[in-house]
Amino acid sequence: MENNIQFLKEKVLLNETLSFSKEVEERIKILKHEKTTKPVIFVGASSCGYVAGAQKTIDAINNYILENNISVDVVKVGCIGICALEPIMDVQLPGMTRVSFKKINAENVASVLDGVFNNSIVNECVLGQYRQKNLQAWENVNFIDEVDFFAGQKRIVLELNGIIDPENIEAFIAHGGYRAFIKTIYHYTSNEVCKIIEKSELRGRGGSGFPSGKKWKIAHDNAADQRYLICNANESDPGAFMEKSIIESNPHKLIEGMAIAAYGIAASKAYIYIRADNKLAIERFKKALEQAKAFGLLGENIFDSGFNFEIIIKKGPGAFVCGEETAMLNSIEGKRGMPRYRPPYPTERGLFGKPTIINNVETLCNVPQIILNGPIWFNTIGTKASKGTKVFTLSGKINYNGIIEVEMGKSFEDIIFKIGGDVKDNKQFKAIQLGGPAGTCLVKENINIVVDYEELNSIDAIMGSGSIIVMDEKTCIVDITKFYINFIQHESCGKCIPCREGTQRMLEILEKITKIPKDEASHQTLERFKGVMQLESIAEVIKDTSLCGLGKTAANTFLSSLKWFRDEYEEHIFDRKCKAGVCKELRTFFIDVDKCTGCNACMRKCPENAIIGTIKYPHFIVESKCTGCGICFETCKFSAIFIK
Amino acid sequence: MKSKIDEIIEKQNNTDRSDLLDVLQEIQVIEGYLSEEAIIKTSQYFKLASAKIYGIASFYDHFKFVPQGRFHIKVCNGTACHLANTSNLRKEFEKILKIQHGQCTRDGMFSIEYVPCMGACGISSVISINEEYYSSVKPSDVKDMLENLRNTDDRID
Incomplete structure (x- = not known):
């Protein structure tokens, strides 16, 4: 029998009809792990899994296998998206469907595996079983697509995430990968590819939503001896990690998307600009490149089509502003990552002065499916103006944090309360921050808005990076704004004065209003008040006069939070109180006399000696000494300490 | 040479x-x-x-101009971790080690760095020490954690 590479190349990739002979189909099934002779255990091993302790789970599984002397394949897969329940372990027994288990650590591995191998599944650990044809389903086990988290999603980009081994190109091809690329280079001219993408109305998922096909066409029509494609994977938003997760979980999909895009604009060289922090993603992408090269899917004269293509990895040394396309060009050229003036747009004069297309990871991952299923298929998904799906990172005070992909037109209400499983710890929902530091906040009043570029524009919101941070009643809006302004201030490149100095001023003012002035009589109080009055106008100026996207959106967080939570700002400024009890200097703790047992724990921990009392009798906090550090609050086991 | x-x-x-x-x-x-x-x-x-x-x-944030400590501690400063009160955690590190972001202790043992989201928001606060992750870290854990690291280092010597 020929080896897997030959088989996949000749029988699968080059067979353009979708009908395979029975023999071929059987072999594909083996590669897909659907038909196995021995049990297969899949472990979610991407960043979120590893942080949650996937390595310990893997070690425990290996131990279990050794101890029980059974023959099992252990396969590392990517992240399926529900990061809150990692480490996730799937088990597939021969002839049975694949079952997924949640929160599997070294302690419960053995009992769960014992259960599976003896045909009695431990139910509290089950996430769900997959729907697989011709395989016997487990009884009394729910299907994974019935779980709320997955039921509301439509997965195109994330289709294979968490299902296949990201370090195995064979599995990807067996699942239909690289077919779109082969179809492209054999049947379409570059012009036709641009047209298909234009017709599909795919819009850039990087934030502003520029039609990708149009962008490609402009670069394609600019005469040049060399064109470049850049994949923007410089995800630095504090709270977004979907690009990292996509690359970690399915790097081949991105490579395929990049290859098609490069063919579409007739570029033979592509760069991927990926943040150097994302070590696992870089490592997996590198491995994937090597495998694709070995398959002949990258390199010179790919599959005898005459198309040459190579991808170069550029590790971004950590600057948020390099996500802005012209700043990224500078960084790749070995300069400081500062934005350039536009025009000329990168599509005319980009990297090294040549026409350049910059697309983000999600956009490129949509491309293979569009080529394979046609633009009409893509047109049927989504809303009138925004087609397809959108991937979001869901985090903050929510039960199921993770990575989700929903069809355009889904309301944020559904995303938070159905897919996300409502706010954590049964707290009240307060707001969501959409799009990270450059984004805006959505509150109860407009949470029913749908995922759609135009709809969001109409309320001055942007899709942005695609991060959704959920805030509950215990989140102080001034504090979170201060956090974002601090981030922007740190990441501002320093080119334009409004952004460089303005964000600094805004941060100073926000810091002042979250503190109590030491001396009411001196000019400090006056300065503070003057600052407060200027805050809004500074924000407007930054927005109007900055050059790049970072500066233009720098004040968004502040302006939108001011719009909805003006009362909370006023409360900080005039009453010097923080309702949520987050701003340290503006809170005082009190002890509930009925609940306090007089255990003395808080008194010993208090750094200011502000707590007095005798053992076994209720204690008291001296208000004037209390700095609001909150150590007593965290120490108390009887929840006797509260904030007023 | x-x-x-x-x-x-x-x-x-x-x-x-x-x-x-x-x-x-x-x-x-x-x-x-x-x-x-x-x-x-x-x-x-x-x-x-x-x-x-x-x-x-x-x-660029990545380039350092002072040597890192033997234990390089990265504290996640993502939004979710911020909501989970990482600022207390950072203060605790700063208080015990008496160094700030980007600095290294005099004995060359510890250095700290605050980094954007590590992508594990469900189990915040997250820190990593020499690329090994620790989740759900509380300020009260810091002292023992550092003490343990000091001890493990002595054993190697």
Whole structure:
């Protein structure tokens, strides 16, 4: 029998009809792990899994296998998206469907595996079983697509995430990968590819939503001896990690998307600009490149089509502003990552002065499916103006944090309360921050808005990076704004004065209003008040006069939070109180006399000696000494300490 | 004797400026930081002023100009971790080690760095020590954690 590479190349990739002979189909099934002779255990091993302790789970599984002397394949897969329940372990027994288990650590591995191998599944650990044809389903086990988290999603980009081994190109091809690329280079001219993408109305998922096909066409029509494609994977938003997760979980999909895009604009060289922090993603992408090269899917004269293509990895040394396309060009050229003036747009004069297309990871991952299923298929998904799906990172005070992909037109209400499983710890929902530091906040009043570029524009919101941070009643809006302004201030490149100095001023003012002035009589109080009055106008100026996207959106967080939570700002400024009890200097703790047992724990921990009392009798906090550090609050086991 | 920096630079086959950041990154991986020597040598190789090299390197968060501690502690400063009150955690580290972000203790044992989201928001606060992750870390855990690290280090010696 020929080896897997030959088989996949000749029988699968080059067979353009979708009908395979029975023999071929059987072999594909083996590669897909659907038909196995021995049990297969899949472990979610991407960043979120590893942080949650996937390595310990893997070690425990290996131990279990050794101890029980059974023959099992252990396969590392990517992240399926529900990061809150990692480490996730799937088990597939021969002839049975694949079952997924949640929160599997070294302690419960053995009992769960014992259960599976003896045909009695431990139910509290089950996430769900997959729907697989011709395989016997487990009884009394729910299907994974019935779980709320997955039921509301439509997965195109994330289709294979968490299902296949990201370090195995064979599995990807067996699942239909690289077919779109082969179809492209054999049947379409570059012009036709641009047209298909234009017709599909795919819009850039990087934030502003520029039609990708149009962008490609402009670069394609600019005469040049060399064109470049850049994949923007410089995800630095504090709270977004979907690009990292996509690359970690399915790097081949991105490579395929990049290859098609490069063919579409007739570029033979592509760069991927990926943040150097994302070590696992870089490592997996590198491995994937090597495998694709070995398959002949990258390199010179790919599959005898005459198309040459190579991808170069550029590790971004950590600057948020390099996500802005012209700043990224500078960084790749070995300069400081500062934005350039536009025009000329990168599509005319980009990297090294040549026409350049910059697309983000999600956009490129949509491309293979569009080529394979046609633009009409893509047109049927989504809303009138925004087609397809959108991937979001869901985090903050929510039960199921993770990575989700929903069809355009889904309301944020559904995303938070159905897919996300409502706010954590049964707290009240307060707001969501959409799009990270450059984004805006959505509150109860407009949470029913749908995922759609135009709809969001109409309320001055942007899709942005695609991060959704959920805030509950215990989140102080001034504090979170201060956090974002601090981030922007740190990441501002320093080119334009409004952004460089303005964000600094805004941060100073926000810091002042979250503190109590030491001396009411001196000019400090006056300065503070003057600052407060200027805050809004500074924000407007930054927005109007900055050059790049970072500066233009720098004040968004502040302006939108001011719009909805003006009362909370006023409360900080005039009453010097923080309702949520987050701003340290503006809170005082009190002890509930009925609940306090007089255990003395808080008194010993208090750094200011502000707590007095005798053992076994209720204690008291001296208000004037209390700095609001909150150590007593965290120490108390009887929840006797509260904030007023 | 040839230094490691020389080796890295000699490996390059052209002085194209677009390779500059890669060279600096490679030096940092091996040396742990960019020394004066490293900056001067790269500037000679790329035929750029050393001030320019420093200007470029200092623009990016990744490049360090002081050596890192034996235990490099990264504290996640993502939004979800911020909501989970990482500021207390950071203060605790700063208080015990008496150093700030980007600094290293005098005995060369610990250095801290605050990094954006590590992508594990469900189990915040997250920190990593020499690339090993710890989740749900509380300020009260810090003291023991550092003490343990100190002890493990002694055993190696």
